[in-house]
Amino acid sequence: MKDMIPSDVSKSGTTIRHKYYNGFERTLIFTDIETSFPEGNLIVSRTDIDGNIIGCNKAFCDMSGFTKEELIGQPHCILRHPDMPAAAFKDLWNTVEQGKHWHGYVKNLRKDGGYYWVYATVIPNVREGKRIGFSSIRRQPSRVKIQEHIALYKKMKAQEA
Amino acid sequence: MSFFFTVSPDFSPLHISDWFLVNTWLQRNTGEQIHLELFDDFESQRKVIEEKKVDLIYSNPYDAAILVRKHGFKAVARPRDLTDEAIIAVAASSPITKVEDLKPQTRIATTDDPNVHMMAMILIEPADLSKANTVITIRDSYMRVAQDVIGGIADVGFFLKSTYDDLSDIVKKQLRPITTSRIYMVHHALLVGNNMIPLKEKLQQTLVKMSADPEGKSALEALSFSGWDLLEQEDVEFMIDLMDTLVEKE
Numbered sequence: 001m002k003d004m005i006p007s008d009v010s011k012s013g014t015t016i017r018h019k020y021y022n023g024f025e026r027t028l029i030f031t032d033i034e035t036s037f038p039e040g041n042l043i044v045s046r047t048d049i050d051g052n053i054i055g056c057n058k059a060f061c062d063m064s065g066f067t068k069e070e071l072i073g074q075p076h077c078i079l080r081h082p083d084m085p086a087a088a089f090k091d092l093w094n095t096v097e098q099g100k101h102w103h104g105y106v107k108n109l110r111k112d113g114g115y116y117w118v119y120a121t122v123i124p125n126v127r128e129g130k131r132i133g134f135s136s137i138r139r140q141p142s143r144v145k146i147q148e149h150i151a152l153y154k155k156m157k158a159q160e161a
Numbered sequence: 162m163s164f165f166f167t168v169s170p171d172f173s174p175l176h177i178s179d180w181f182l183v184n185t186w187l188q189r190n191t192g193e194q195i196h197l198e199l200f201d202d203f204e205s206q207r208k209v210i211e212e213k214k215v216d217l218i219y220s221n222p223y224d225a226a227i228l229v230r231k232h233g234f235k236a237v238a239r240p241r242d243l244t245d246e247a248i249i250a251v252a253a254s255s256p257i258t259k260v261e262d263l264k265p266q267t268r269i270a271t272t273d274d275p276n277v278h279m280m281a282m283i284l285i286e287p288a289d290l291s292k293a294n295t296v297i298t299i300r301d302s303y304m305r306v307a308q309d310v311i312g313g314i315a316d317v318g319f320f321l322k323s324t325y326d327d328l329s330d331i332v333k334k335q336l337r338p339i340t341t342s343r344i345y346m347v348h349h350a351l352l353v354g355n356n357m358i359p360l361k362e363k364l365q366q367t368l369v370k371m372s373a374d375p376e377g378k379s380a381l382e383a384l385s386f387s388g389w390d391l392l393e394q395e396d397v398e399f400m401i402d403l404m405d406t407l408v409e410k411e
Contacts, residue, residue: 039260040284040343044403057346101406119286121406127398135399137406142289 001075003027009113020077021086021093022051028082033114035063043118043138049131051076065111076136081109085156096124096134105141105149117146163194164216164357167209169349170200171221171274172384173303173327179383180219186377190367193360202301203273216357217364221245222347223275226401234352235361236392238368243386244348246322247280250336252310260287260340263317265294270306270315273299279407280342281319303328311335323385347404350397351389365391 001024006012013031020026043063045056053071061068064079071078080089084107095102102122107115118138124131166187168180177199184197195217200206203224209215210228217237220228222245228234251257263285271278282291298315300306303324310318311332322341325333351368353361371377372388381388 037287038343039287040341042344042346042403044346046399059343123402123406125399125402127395135402135406137403139283140287142287144289 001026001078004029004111004113008111011113013113016082018080018082020080021089022075022077024075024077028109029113030082030109030115031113033112035110035114035116037116037118037140038062039140041140044135045071045076046125046133046135047076048133051134053078054133063110063116064108065114070111079108081107081115083107083115083153083157085153085160087156087160088153092122096122099124099126099131105145106138107149107153117141117149119145162356163196165209165214166195166197166217167206167215168197168199168219169221169224170202170206171272171277171321171324173324175327176384179380182380182383186371186374186380187364187367190371190374190377191360191363203275213354216354217351218354219349219351221274221276221349222400222404223279225350225352225397226404228352228354229397229401232354234354235358236394236397237351237353237361237364238389239348239350239392239396240384240386241372241388241390243323244345245276245280246342246344246347247277247284248320248322248325248338248341249281249284250307250310250318250320250325250338251316252313253335253337255316255337257316257339260285262339263288263290265290266296267317268296268298268315269317269319270298270300270309271319272301272303272306274321276347276404277319277321279404280344280347283407284340284342285317304332307332307336347400350392350400352397 003026009029011031013029015029018026018028041059043059045060046054048054053074053076056068056071088104092102104120106118106120109115119141120136120138122134122136125133125135166184181197184195188195267290303320306318307328309315368389372381
């Protein structure tokens with residue numbers, strides 16, 4: 001996974017070296033610019049069994065700031081914001097690997113260093129009894145729920161430190 | 162052998178005769194005997210599905226899940242460039258202008274059209290509304306939903322966009338949409354059951370030529386279809402997965 005580069009970021013941001021739950025490492029640059037969820041839309045993406053993106057819709061590209069070509073083949077954690085606690089993603093993978101649906105509020109990182117909040121549902125794609133990948137469908141969260149999760153995730157991050 | 166064809170009962174009554182025209186064209190161009198039966202409500206149609214009487218169906222996305230995953234139906238085609246979207250409308254005089262204006266105990270008029278209801282419930286989530294804190298009344302038609310909203314019996318009404326567009330101008334003038342879904346990935350699908358699966362390719366070859374035939378084109382235009390696109394089984398499977406993620410939260 002490529003490091004973020006300052007020329008992609010819309011204003012000067014905070015630069016950190018981030019280690020992901022799955023062992024990946026990447027330089028992240030993030031800002032305090034929020035992009036609002038487009039009303040009525042769904043952000044849709046699919047991954048293979050290893051979590052690499054194999055398809056997405058236009059709303060996904062618009063919100064993440066990446067082109068489809070940049071996203072295909074990348075691990076889904078390319079969108080992971082450093083404010084998200086690792087425990088949330090551990091719970092996600094534990095849940096979907098048991099064949100269940102995972103729901104949760106997620107702060108995602110954009111290519112330009114900004115962020116956006118979603119209410120995400122992740123499900124395994126099962127065909128003829130075999131899991132062939134995962135789908136993630138994100139919808140607009142309420143501001144009340146976002147505020148609750150900002151506080152919750154801050155607390156969880158502090159516990160992980 | 163005569164095959165049994167039915168259509169999801171979420172279309173406007175204005176199109177009843179149009180579906181018979183489609184069926185006549187299909188019989189003439191496939192050489193197969195196909196009997197079209199239309200239902201007024203989802204419950205009656207689901208009963209014949211459960212009785213395994215249906216061979217060909219123009220299904221809404223929600224019922225496609227039952228048909229494909231439970232009864233083994235296969236994907237044939239979908240209407241070109243036509244997706245299912247939901248509209249939430251208020252009375253033209255309502256002070257409500259956006260979803261965030263909606264408060265707990267909002268009175269909702271809806272139909273038993275499961276995918277529209279599901280999509281519209283997602284549209285009100287940003288206002289922290291769900292079935293737990295709203296008052297939902299199910300009506301037997303979109304016209305009744307419109308009447309409830311116009312008459313002040315309901316604060317908002319849920320509509321299938323294509324059906325809302327078919328409401329008369331007089332009715333639409335008394336309503337005002339506050340939001341429309343833009344999902345673009347949920348659509349109706351033509352599916353075949355066990356008896357008709359051997360004819361799937363023949364049906365597909367016939368349907369893709371429908372818009373090039375003057376009579377076929379005219380029947381399609383009456384339904385506001387520009388043509389049929391072939392549908393892969395995986396496309397329907399993925400749409401079912403997507404619908405599955407939209408099931409209402411408690």
